[in-house]
Amino acid sequence: EPEVTQTPSHQVTQMGQEVILRCVPISNHLYFYWYRQILGQKVEFLVSFYNNEISEKSEIFDDQFSVERPDGSNFTLKIRSTKLEDSAMYFCASRERGDYNEQFFGPGTRLTVL
């Protein structure tokens, strides 16, 4: 069964450093998402992406964040200058065309900012 994959599974970085989290969505999916879950808190929507542009972003997704689909298979989330409060689990998700299709989630990347 096809699945969403994410790398790395765990990333440790120093405050102020740039990080890139990578996702490979399911191949025929057209809509892509990033969510995050700070330890002990709920899963929060960050951004949705369709047709090579952001379709919606939350207030969390400020200028420090960017997303890209550089090569037609990968979908990346970049944090330009990490802060302590960026420490969280980051989940990528993708879905097919059509309003009634579920989002499939990847296993997540645990980001720890020191």
Next chain:
Amino acid sequence: AQSVSQHNHHVILSEAASLELGCNYSYGGTVNLFWYVQYPGQHLQLLLKYFSGDPLVKGIKGFEAEFIKSKFSFNLRKPSVQWSDTAEYFCAVNLFSGGYNKLIFGAGTRLAVHP
């Protein structure tokens, strides 16, 4: 603002006990409703979903949920839990906006089932 509330943060049950996890949402428009499960160390997996039609939906592993529109609720149930149901359960609402959608999650309910 749209939100999803899960009433129980931690639930502890013995095997064979019945389970009901509450979920309420606040949104007046068209919604799709989901329950996701996250087993320890694993990613979010879909348990069941409601889009339209019969408000009682059946999912995997013997779970079911009932959509009650008048109560803005989508409670998850299982008549007899097993130790392997130990996991965190998330209710989510799919909101549509301008042709795109996003999931709004509840805070999650951590279920521990003791043998």
